[in-house]
Amino acid sequence: MVRTHTVVTNNNHPIFYRKMNSSIASLKNSVATLAISAAICSTLHAASIAVPNGSFESPSTLPVGVSTSIDSWQKASQPAYFNPATFGFTWDQTAGIFYDTNPYANHDGTQCAYMLSFPQVSLFQDYSTTPAFNATYAVGQSYSLTLGLFGKSLTPNNSLQLSLYYRDAGNNIVTVGSPTTITYNPAIFPTTAPLNLVDYSVTIPAVQAGDAWAGKNIGIMIQVTASDFTGGYWDMDNIRLTSAVPEPGVASLFALGICGFVARRATQRRKSIS
Numbered sequence: 001m002v003r004t005h006t007v008v009t010n011n012n013h014p015i016f017y018r019k020m021n022s023s024i025a026s027l028k029n030s031v032a033t034l035a036i037s038a039a040i041c042s043t044l045h046a047a048s049i050a051v052p053n054g055s056f057e058s059p060s061t062l063p064v065g066v067s068t069s070i071d072s073w074q075k076a077s078q079p080a081y082f083n084p085a086t087f088g089f090t091w092d093q094t095a096g097i098f099y100d101t102n103p104y105a106n107h108d109g110t111q112c113a114y115m116l117s118f119p120q121v122s123l124f125q126d127y128s129t130t131p132a133f134n135a136t137y138a139v140g141q142s143y144s145l146t147l148g149l150f151g152k153s154l155t156p157n158n159s160l161q162l163s164l165y166y167r168d169a170g171n172n173i174v175t176v177g178s179p180t181t182i183t184y185n186p187a188i189f190p191t192t193a194p195l196n197l198v199d200y201s202v203t204i205p206a207v208q209a210g211d212a213w214a215g216k217n218i219g220i221m222i223q224v225t226a227s228d229f230t231g232g233y234w235d236m237d238n239i240r241l242t243s244a245v246p247e248p249g250v251a252s253l254f255a256l257g258i259c260g261f262v263a264r265r266a267t268q269r270r271k272s273i274s
């Protein structure tokens with residue numbers, strides 16, 4: 001939890017057919033209805049929640065290009081298994097930010113974060129660590145945490161986890177909902193330029209009034225969960241947190257029914273004019 005301000009050198013581092021006009025008009029109407037129904041099927045009132053330093057632009061890493069200090073974010077304490085003498089660097093150096101000189105085509109700003117693939121390497125923040133992050137779990141809202149991610153020099157034995165949490169009465173971090181685990185797969189992270197970060201999300205269902213986390217501050221966590229210690233790492237950027245009001249259950253089922261019905265009609269009409 002202790003942050004230092006050490007700067008280290010960068011050594012880790014669709015389509016319509018042309019047929020009868022009447023059929024086209026009919027098809028257009030079906031598509032329009034389908035679009036409206038699709039909107040009903042999705043969530044309503046989605047809103048963005050600001051995450052302090054969610055783009056890892058602060059502090060500036062120039063001129064060196066790398067910093068193990070990341071404003072607004074916390075790191076986990078060094079675990080018992082980690083021996084700096086064995087690995088040749090300190091625990092603090094296992095996570096940091098860097099100036100993206102061989103850039104990810106879809107990065108945000110100029111800097112990204114990295115996490116060396118060692119179990120328990122984490123980046124997290126909530127109101128108690130970062131008062132500027134004053135967002136709470138509101139009853140009726142669902143929440144999604146998204147980031148752009150890329151795994152380098154890894155194998156399928158490496159994984160990273162995204163989760164949301166709250167603090168209990170004892171200030172302990174308690175995970176909310178089901179975390180999302182990303183297991184490295186070379187097909188997902190092709191190394192041919194230009195590289196692109198891949199979006200991953202974790203979503204929790206609508207907060208209920210009786211949930212222990214209702215009204216509590218939102219915490220966000222990125223953590224390495226498995227590693228084979230082969231020296232690989234994860235790069236990431238553009239942390240996004242959103243809230244949304246999910247459709248009520250019965251209305252969702254009704255809307256899905258409409259969507260399926262309209263989709264079938266649109267398909268049948270396409271077949272009849274093709």
Ligand SMILES: [Ca+2]
Nearest residue numbers: 055108109111
């Ligand atoms: Ca950035």
